[in-house]
Amino acid sequence: xxxxxxxxxxxxxxxxxxxxxxxxxxxxxxxxxxxxxxxxxxxxxxxxxxxxxxxxxxxxxxxxxxxxxxxxxxxxxxxxxxxxxxxxxxxxxxxxxxxxxxxxxxxxxxxxxxxxxxxxxxxxxxxxxxxxxxxxxxxxxxxxxxxxxxxxxxxxxxxxxxxxxxxxxxxxxxxxxxxxxxxxxxxxxxxxxxxxxxxxxxxxxxxxxxxxxxxxxx
Ligand code: G3P
Numbered sequence: 001x002x003x004x005x006x007x008x009x010x011x012x013x014x015x016x017x018x019x020x021x022x023x024x025x026x027x028x029x030x031x032x033x034x035x036x037x038x039x040x041x042x043x044x045x046x047x048x049x050x051x052x053x054x055x056x057x058x059x060x061x062x063x064x065x066x067x068x069x070x071x072x073x074x075x076x077x078x079x080x081x082x083x084x085x086x087x088x089x090x091x092x093x094x095x096x097x098x099x100x101x102x103x104x105x106x107x108x109x110x111x112x113x114x115x116x117x118x119x120x121x122x123x124x125x126x127x128x129x130x131x132x133x134x135x136x137x138x139x140x141x142x143x144x145x146x147x148x149x150x151x152x153x154x155x156x157x158x159x160x161x162x163x164x165x166x167x168x169x170x171x172x173x174x175x176x177x178x179x180x181x182x183x184x185x186x187x188x189x190x191x192x193x194x195x196x197x198x199x200x201x202x203x204x205x206x207x208x209x210x211x212x213x214x215x216x217x218x
Contacts, residue, residue: 001178001179001183001184001185001186002023002024002184002185002186003016003021003022003023003185003186003187003188003193004022004023004024004025004026004056004057004059004165004185004186004187004188005022005024005025005026005187005188005189005190005193006025006026006027006031006167006169006187006188006189007025007027007031007189007190008027008031008032008034008035008037008046008050009031009034009035010049010050010053012189012190013025013050013053013054014053015190016190016193016194017053017054019194022054022056023056023057023185024054024056024057024058024059024185024187025050025054025056025057025058025059026058026059026087026109026131026165026167026187027047027050027058027059027060027061027087028059028061028087028111029061029063032046044080047060047077047080047081047084048080048081051080051081051083051084052081054083055083056083057083057084057085057107058081058083058084058085059084059085059086059087059109059111059129060077060080060084060085060086060087061086061087061088061111062074062077062086062087062088062089062097065089065091065093066093067093067096067097067100070088070093070094070097071097071100071101073086074086074088074097074101074106074108075101075104075106078101078106078107084107085107085108085109085128085129086101086106086107086108086109087108087109087110087111087131088101088108088109088110088111088127089110089111089112090110090111090112090113090114090118090121090122090130094110095110095121095122095125096125098110098122098125098126098127099125099126102125102126102127102128103126107128107129108126108127108128108129109127109128109129109130109131109165110122110125110127110129110130110131110162111131111167112131112133113130113131113132113133113147114132114133114136114137114147115147116147116150116151116154118130119132119151119154119155119162119164120154122162123155123158123160123161123162124160126162127162128162128163129162129163129164129165129184129185130151130162130163130164130165131165131166131167131187132144132147132148132151132164132165132166132167132168133167133168134147134148134166134167134168134169134174134178135168135169135170135174136168137168138170144168144174145174145177145178145181148164148166148177148178148181148183149181151164152164152181152182152183163184163185164183164184164185165183165184165185165186165187166178166183166185166186166187167187169186169187169188169189169192170192171192171195172192172195172196172198174186174188174192175188175192175193175196176196
């Protein structure tokens, strides 16, 4: 299972990378805006800075919604750094753009996936990753994890090589359920990622070990 961090915040990326278990980074226009990264030149510099910080794929999203615009933006993003994966929305134009970018050997991440139908289309177009947004599905009172389950089944039926990148992660439980089902990648904010380590018995046990050691030393 691969762990990506879902942020454009450099200090969070550095902190996750320091754990030694980080495999990649995903961003989106909202995450870039949250960091105050505006203007084409600054956006491009920021993507490059992320690529230089970590050893792994970095998803950078296109803003265009028309086919030609998505393809030309995708080429530009991919040209920035070999680690860039071009994030393209699961629309009709997006699927066509993914097909074209895949033909050119450019890696893509089909984003805003909310159904297994969209996931099939993305895989058939040759997307490297698909990003089902499980937290946003849960927010609508549907079950995001069951979408991951369906996708794992469908992809395995046909041997699709597209990797399932579970996104819109809200908590540790989401990560663990994705792991049980067999999602290839989980992209998470820093808090749930670090939350995987939390257990009160570890804290209590360590305190007791250290107290006993201190006592024994006199
Ligand atoms: O990067 C895409 C996705 O992870 C967004 O998550 O929390 O905005 O639904 P969220």
